[in-house]
Amino acid sequence: MWKHWQAVSGGIVNKKIKPALKPNRILRLHRIFRHGDRPWQGLIMVVSIFIIVLMAAIGWMLWRESSGARFTFGWNFLAPTTNASWDPVNDHFQAWPFIYGTLLTSLFAIIIALPISLGIAIFLVELCPAWLRTPLTWMVELLAAIPSVVYGLWGIFIFLPVVVTPIGSFLAETLGNFPVIGALFAGPMSASGASRLAASLILAIMIIPTIAAVTRDVFLAIPNSQREASLALGSTRWETIWKVLIPYGLSGILGAVILGLGRALGETMAVTMVIGNSIEGSLSLLRPGYSMASVIANEFAEAVSKLHNQALVEVGLALFVMTLLLNILARFLVWRVASRTPQEVRA
């Protein structure tokens, strides 16, 4: 063993004794297990390929299982319409109310969550006193760990009656009377609070940790030299944040937003519990609605007819494609910001 260590350490263990240059079997085994290049490389490749295969398999399964619905309804299934029918009895299905519900609640959630997350990230990186930074970061990340069904329960019993209903009634009275955007805020606010607005607010709370954490990383990745350059020209911290740091990290922040959006689009449980699960024709945020993920979760177990099943799978396919495209976009933006950083010094 002693000789072995001398060999491995290149004689550092005892410099007076020359290391054995002849590689022995133990040493060779040791090297294979220590570095393990070949086996690891193979293993990692198999795992990576498995992920690609898995993605393709999911896509193919959704495509194949929805063939009947795609054939029967064509693009009409996805097309916007004011009086959509989702009628399992007569086997007639149109998915627009779900698509609209998902898109509207997710977008509205982003509009609310972005400024708050940006504020959190800026505070954590630029302004927070050192002793508060770690606990606060930890708390924000903890917010992401709460199961969505818990958000849903909390939403039903506390958030809806205490926060959403008053806000909704207020919005109906104020913004509801405006021309154009009035349609989005048309009352009356649903009495229980279950509405697209409730879903949006719950989603906003759920995606704040995601957006804040990624945005924080974006700010951390901005070289200090950028801050110094701005401050040394006599700008305030506020000016430095708005005119240098946010423009510098813009694509990264955009990536964070799209990751949050992806999460919002696919969120099922919390949304199902507070959105009201109704396909009434209103466009209003303040009325109950439905989302793509919710309708699948609610109806899949009880779908009797083949076409109903296939229609639900097609909703799933649409959701899959939507989130996939968004994530590709997010990756691209994050990659762009990452590739720009080292270019800063090209001496």
Add this chain to the structure above:
Amino acid sequence: MEIQTMVKPTTVENTAIKVQVKGLSVYYGKFRALTGIDLTVHDRKITAIIGPSGCGKSTLLRSFNRMNDLTPGCRMEGEVILEGENLLAPAVDVVDIRRRVGMVFQRPNPFPKSIYENVAYGPRLYGIRRKSDLDEIVASSLKSAALWDEVKDKLHQSGLSLSGGQQQRLCIARALAVEPEVILMDEPASALDPISTLKIEELMQDLKKDYTIVIVTHNMQQAARVSDFTAMMMIDEQRAGRLIEYDATHIIFTRPKDKRTEDYVTGRFG
């Protein structure tokens, strides 16, 4: 009989004072990084600060525009007087100081914006909005930084598309755009190739007609070439930086009074 030279050599005595440092000590937490620095920076001259690594050259330089404030736990004692105003006084507006005392950093750090926007950044902060005014400032700053001819046809390309030396001159132009009185340079050429270094040094000679320059450098040939005055720093037994000798550059490099300075500038040390 000796012949008196007609031109007086630059000496500490016969030049106007721009910045006076009196009894400056800088602490990082409990650690004292600089102790009892007394130094005069002369108007429209280049003052070089030399010394071995870790002796507090950059810390001293960053006291002139209060960049040390950004380091958590950093505390400064003593006085840094710019034109009769103590920059370390609590009531002083730090933002205004940093406009009057510009800074160029070790590594070129242009913003990832266009060349034009890089230079216009400072003036915009001070409320200059009119395009014709900004155009004029951008052009004159780039001319002063000896970069105009190279970039005048591509002002709207990214500042990052320039070479390292051009980027550093862009940073100098950016600093000049807010019309500072003093320009601090923290090893401005250490990340550059020899040709770019030479250009920066020539530029400094032009700039000193209008600006007071303080430069930190590791490179003693550079200090000897460009500066009028040289401050030699070294750490003492408590590892705090001290100013051990300060004089006209030709004296520091030819007949220093301190043995340590002599050892350092002749390369027997450090």
